[in-house]
Amino acid sequence: MTSTSAHVVADDRPHPGDPLDPDAAISVRGLVKRYGDRAAVDGLDLDIRRGEIFALLGPNGAGKTTTVEILEGHRSRDAGDVRVLGVDPARGGRRWRADLGIVLQSGGGDSQLSVREQLQARASYYADPRDPAEVLELVGLTAQADARGRALSGGQRRRFDVALGIVGRPRLLFLDEPTTGFDPEARRQFWAMVRSLRDLGTTMLLTTHYLDEAETLADRVGVLAHGRLAEVAVPAALGGRGTAPAVVSWTEDGVRRTAETTTPTAFVQDLAARFPGEVPDLAVGRPTLEDVYLKMIGDRA
Numbered sequence: 520m521t522s523t524s525a526h527v528v529a530d531d532r533p534h535p536g537d538p539l540d541p542d543a544a545i546s547v548r549g550l551v552k553r554y555g556d557r558a559a560v561d562g563l564d565l566d567i568r569r570g571e572i573f574a575l576l577g578p579n580g581a582g583k584t585t586t587v588e589i590l591e592g593h594r595s596r597d598a599g600d601v602r603v604l605g606v607d608p609a610r611g612g613r614r615w616r617a618d619l620g621i622v623l624q625s626g627g628g629d630s631q632l633s634v635r636e637q638l639q640a641r642a643s644y645y646a647d648p649r650d651p652a653e654v655l656e657l658v659g660l661t662a663q664a665d666a667r668g669r670a671l672s673g674g675q676r677r678r679f680d681v682a683l684g685i686v687g688r689p690r691l692l693f694l695d696e697p698t699t700g701f702d703p704e705a706r707r708q709f710w711a712m713v714r715s716l717r718d719l720g721t722t723m724l725l726t727t728h729y730l731d732e733a734e735t736l737a738d739r740v741g742v743l744a745h746g747r748l749a750e751v752a753v754p755a756a757l758g759g760r761g762t763a764p765a766v767v768s769w770t771e772d773g774v775r776r777t778a779e780t781t782t783p784t785a786f787v788q789d790l791a792a793r794f795p796g797e798v799p800d801l802a803v804g805r806p807t808l809e810d811v812y813l814k815m816i817g818d819r820a
């Protein structure tokens with residue numbers, strides 16, 4: 520499956536008071552969570568579609584962990600309606616829980632057992648588990664199958680965490696900052712694995728502080744600030760990115776020049792006509808996801 524959101528325009532979220540979406544993997548209306556007199560989640564409305572990768576972004580303390588833990592059934596809420604795979608997490612039973620995969624920030628895998636043995640043990644909890652050998656292949660740990668958990672590198676351990684999270688064949692996978700501490704190659708491998716999981720039909724809710732990770736993996740991103748969603752959009756459209764003016768820069772008479780333009784093609788054609796050959800140091804850029812994210816967060820600070 521590819522992006523489910525090709526035709527989605529910016530600010531793509533339900534309105535307060537809309538009914539819950541029975542077809543969504545996750546549907547949330549008016550979610551509130553207070554600690555003392557402070558609301559950590561302050562009226563959240565969100566639908567996450569089946570089969571999509573949704574990235575939840577937001578600065579430290581924005582309410583991401585609180586929201587995700589409520590969805591996982593690990594934290595109570597003060598107000599609002601929530602359905603995860605059609606069930607209220609506050610009342611989710613064993614069968615519902617078996618459909619969830621949760622990959623937490625703190626890695627497991629310290630056991631004396633081998634990687635394969637731990638995975639087999641985990642698989643035995645489920646009625647219809649994935650074949651542990653296939654899971655090891657999917658996460659790229661086949662060569663480490665006989666290693667003990669503590670012999671794994673940080674990146675391998677994280678992939679093993681995912682292996683433990685998906686061996687039960689979850690329909691919905693929660694990935695909490697999955698690539699923190701990865702080297703660039705390990706991150707690319709991890710991303711490829713996440714895409715393979717999506718191709719198998721797994722819905723994923725990803726929290727991350729890496730904007731490039733959200734950009735490359737997510738069908739849609741939601742920016743959480745002060746317990747509210749500032750915007751939900753496809754990464755390319757967030758914060759009006761898709762229609763923002765382009766910035767053209769070049770060097771002329773030894774001076775670096777920049778110009779903002781909504782017609783960069785025409786602008787570059789004019790520019791090219793002024794130079795006999797290549798325009799020196801020519802670059803055409805649009806705001807990055809990080810640019811619009813930081814602006815959005817700054818505007819709400």
Ligand SMILES: Nc1ncnc2c1ncn2[C@@H]1O[C@H](COP(=O)(O)OP(=O)(O)OP(=O)(O)O)[C@@H](O)[C@H]1O
Binds near residue numbers: 554559582584
């Ligand atoms: N158990 C708790 N008791 C009191 N306050 C809490 C508790 N858990 C979270 N908070 C507060 O709620 C707010 C949201 O916290 P939360 O952990 O959900 O943010 P976050 O977006 O996950 O942050 P980070 O990116 O740092 O993980 C913060 O102000 C935090 O201090």
